[in-house]
Every structure is written in structure tokens, then in C-alpha cells.
Amino acid sequence: MSSLLDKRLIFVTGKGGVGKTTVATALGLLAARAGKRTIVCEVAKQERMSRVFRREGVGYHETELAERLFAISIDPEHAMEEYLRQRVPGPLYQLLFENRLFQYFAAAAPGTREFLTIGKVWELAQLERRTAGARPYDFVILDAPATGHGLGMLHTPATFRDVARAGPIQNHADRVDRFVRDPRQTGVLAVALPEEMPVNETIELEQALHTRMGMELDAVVANALYPERFSGEEGEQIEAADGTHPVPAVAAALNAAHAEHVRARGQRSQLRRLRRASAANVATLPFLFEPELSLDSLERLSLELERKL
């Protein structure tokens, strides 16, 4: 754990629907508990984190949701406005920002949105903030897009540096790129489910991260692991009794037990495969039998992470 907490930025990615936001939030809670002034950055206006804390959407504002734990929802439009404001003198800024063609250009150019987003995340992770009057954070967590886009986002600073070749954008892109590639500053945490496709995607992410970025995975969290409630023998007993019972609820209970047993077993074998394939530490989090995650459950998950990461 200590090695993750020693970094300034943690990039949390993984296949869609595996629980990236849950893990990012749990990690945030644990860092804040460890005394670090922490911020979790969401993208794509999801505002899932503020919902867990039963708060209004935080928007593009650094908002304290719990002691030392902040959240922000980064959108490229605000990030661009801020970037230009900081770098272009007043009247010229107005001219540029209000120009329709410039707006078109900025919205349409592929990669611009990702570049602006990661540029803002970088800014949040600096000890000397560019934003006037802003205090620095000890620990920044990016709840990043799913694997393919997440990797693309990590790569955009290099892309912009190479396109620009010289000038302020090149400079800026180069600084961001060096920061995200520096293993002392930035860590990558992959979230997976112990299932076939998410495990494949995690393995491929680890390889792509290495070949495209020269980076390594710092940790993997295998999320939503079913408990092993039944032994192999019990599983057979359940299967033998399965589906024949005249009372529908009893038949349904037997079906549920059978499904649970098969899934738990399948998950264990995927987990073994993940552990064999990945060089990173693989921590597990339990499946929670709750329709929606509460803050209490998140606290529990964060304690679990603290022990295992």
C-alpha cells in the first residue's frame, strides 16, 4: 500500500462496469484516512461519487465531501476555459474563447478533450498550482475512462507533444507526459472482475501499457468476488436436488445456490489466471449483496483495500 500512497497521481482504469468509481472512491477514503489531502477526479459528468455522499453534483469545483477527501468532475470545456485564461491575456482570451470557429475546432479535434482532461488532472497534482489561490493536494486519483480510452488518454500528452514539436503546447504536453510516465509520481491501478473478458482486458492493458507507454501496472483490484459458501461436496448435493422441487420458492433457492457455487468456482479460476499473467499485486474485494453501494460499504471496502494493497 505504502508504495501507492507515495505517489501523487493514481490512474484508475479497467473494463466498463467493473467498479472503477467504487475502487477510486474507496482508495480516496483510505488516502484521506492516512492523512493525505486527497481529490478524486471524475470525467464524463457522471457525478457518481457525489451521489454516494448524498450531495449535489460537484461540477468543476474542488469540493470537500468528507474530511480531507475532495471531488471534482472534469469536463473539457471548463478545462479549456481555465487553461486559456491562465495563459492568454484578458481581451485576447475573450476574442479566442468567444470565437465560434475556435470552439468548433477545439470540440472537434480528436484527442483534444482527453488532453484537456489529463492536463487538468496534472495541474491538480502539482505542488505549485496554476489555479490562483488553490491549495495543493497530496494525492490525486483519476477515475479514468475504460481501458481503451483510458490508455488513449494517457497517451494524448505524447501525441500533442509530437504534433506541436515546438511552442507552449509542446512544452506543456511534454511536462504532462513526463509526469504521467514517471513511476515515482504516477501509478496505474487496473480494476477487473474475476471473469473471462475483464481478465483478458486487464492482461492486454498491462501489455499495452508496457509497449505503448513504457509503463507498468502498479496494482490490480479484482472486484466483486463471490464468497465460497459451499464446498465441492455441498455443490453436488445442491445440484442433485436442483430444479425438481414442487414449491417454486424452494426450487428458486436451489437454483440460486447452484448459480452461486458455479460462479464462485469460475471466479476462482479466473482469479488464478489473472494472478499468473500479471506482474502486479492482485488484491480482491468481495461482492456485496446490496442493490446500491452505501457509504458504509465503501468504508468497508476501503479498509479491505488498505489490508490487501
Next chain:
Amino acid sequence: MTEGVAEILSGRSICVCAGSGGVGKTTTAAAIATGMAAQGLKVAVLTIDPARRLANSLGLPELGNEERRVDPAVLEAAGLGGDGELWALMLDAKRTFDELVERHAPDERSRDAILANRVYQELSNAVAGSQEYMAMEKLYELHHEQRYDLLVLDTPPTRNALDFLDAPERLSRFVDSRSLQFFLKPSRTGLRLLGRSTGLMFSVLKRVTGVDMLQDLSEFFQSFGDMAEGFSERARRVNEMLADPRTVFFVVTSPRGAAVDEAVFFHRRLRERHMPSGGVIVNRMTMIEDPGDDDVEDDLAALLGEGLGRKVARNFDDYRDIARGDRANLERLERELGRDPMILVPHLEDDVHDAAGLARMNEYLFAERGSRVPA
């Protein structure tokens, strides 16, 4: 609502599966394509995915930018045989972009100039944005060639499931020379149209971006200029294709709260845009039938002995909790859907990642009218 996928797709030539990440879009698209092929159609399924999910689903070692036929023996073995054909392709955004340039470039010189331009090379390689556009592009191309009875598109795994709908328009705006050439290289007309600000802006931009980038961009747009017309025209036609009644959108979701939120949002957007909706497919239902609240512990103890009986009962309680949550979310979804169908697929014990798994999904997706749940 009890329509199955086969009824909804009858007479359609394009089926788009959309939804947030991790809800089983790729698997659903593969299952639909497989099921329709089994009914005798020639079907192609398109996926866009660095993680090669569809190849996993169909046991294909690798997929490229060209369609490959799925071995009928693989389907036959899973009980999915039929008179039709199943083809699959995995979209290579860069390849598709290059092909597009080759097709639209007025002559060889401009073609080579574009393909060699740094801005083009970086942009066409960048994952974000161009992928969505290229998915639409490839779909359009295949649709236009009319070699298939049905095209099934698995949309990119964006967090925002709607990005791909806007992609054609966004990209065509980007390459639209009429606006951007004025902007980058002010001509007489450009200056007159935009007034004094253009020259000033040019110098501001220099300061923000660095001059080299502008030069590359300027060259890029100049060579792209002749193609811009083609691009906008293309974007318009792609939109027409998507709005055509022979197209149908399925919103794919899981019954969990966050996924249902997105499904509701997406369904609304489809309606606002007058896109033809086929309804919602809900994967990974904990239990399809309401399990009720009956106490089953005594029955289970009689059947399995006290210890195991109690464990099975505890497990059932946990599942019922989740199922209740699912059901509440589905009610919300149902209110949103109005008359649009909702098709439920249970959480299958095994991960669906092979033809046999697709066959099991299809028992639910293709359930006969009036019997949405097979026995």
C-alpha cells in the same frame, strides 16, 4: 411487452447495440447476429475494440478490418446452425480512415500529402473520437454495398454511450474547410467575413499553440479542403441511415442502478433524435421471476439437512435482496419505455464467452412471442 428480437428485427437491415460499459453489449450483439444467422440471414457483426471481445465470444483467433466468416461448424456444435451465414469484423480505425482518404482524395498528390501529414497521422491514430466516427463510416460502407441482409453494430465502450451518434457530425465539422481555412490562413473573403478579429486571433493562437503546429494544421486543412464536401455529405447520409426505419437501436443494460440511469438517458436521447428504438435488453438479471418472500428454510433443511439447508436459505436471502433492487430499477425503466419492448436475460452461471453461451442467451433474446421466459 413480449416481443422477441426476431420479431423486432424483421424487415430491418441495421441493428445497433448501445449502452454503457460492461453491460454485455458485445456479447449481446454477437448473440443477436448468431441468432439471426441461424434463422437463415446473411449477417455481419461489427465490433470496435482494442480488447478483442468479440473474437473471444466467437472463438475467432483474430479479427481484422475485413469481415471473416465464422466457421459454421463452431455454430453447429453449439446448436446454432442454420442456412444463414455469420461474418464478423473488428474495426481498425486507422485503416478505415486511410481508406476514406484514399476514396475521397481528388488526386494522388493530395492523397499522399494527407497520408504523410503529421497532424493526420497523429489524429488518425488517436483512439478517442476517430474510433466512433470510423465505426459509423464502416457501417455505412457495408450498408451501401448491400452484401448482407443484416448488420449488427456493437458500439464503442465509451462512458458516454452517445458519443458515437455525434461523431460523424463532429468530425465533418473538424475537416470543414470553409470555416477552418479562413481561420488558419485568412484570405480576402475570410477577412471580410470575420472582420479584423481573424488576424488578431491568428497571432493569439500562435502564442497558445506554437507556430509549427499551425503550419501543419494549415497544410492539413488545405489538403483536406477538397475532401470536406465529401465528409459533410457523408455525415449527412450516415445520419439518414441511422434514422431510417430499417435501422433499429437496442439499448443494452444491466439491472443495476447506474446502468439503468444511463439506459433511461440514452433511450430519451434516441427519442429526441427520432432514432428508431427497438427497446431495451436487460442482461444479468439476478432472477427473472419474482422469488417472493416465503420462508424456505424448513423445506431446505428437510431436503439438504439442517446445516446446508440454512446456508442455502441465507444465500437465497442475499439473492432476493439483489433481485428486489433489480426489480425496482426495472420498474423505473419500464415507466420510461412506454410501449417499447423490454427483453430480460438472466445472469447465467457461466460467463458468456463462447458459442454455447451465446446459444443460452438466445433462448431468452429469441423467446417466442408471449413467452418471454422459456421453461
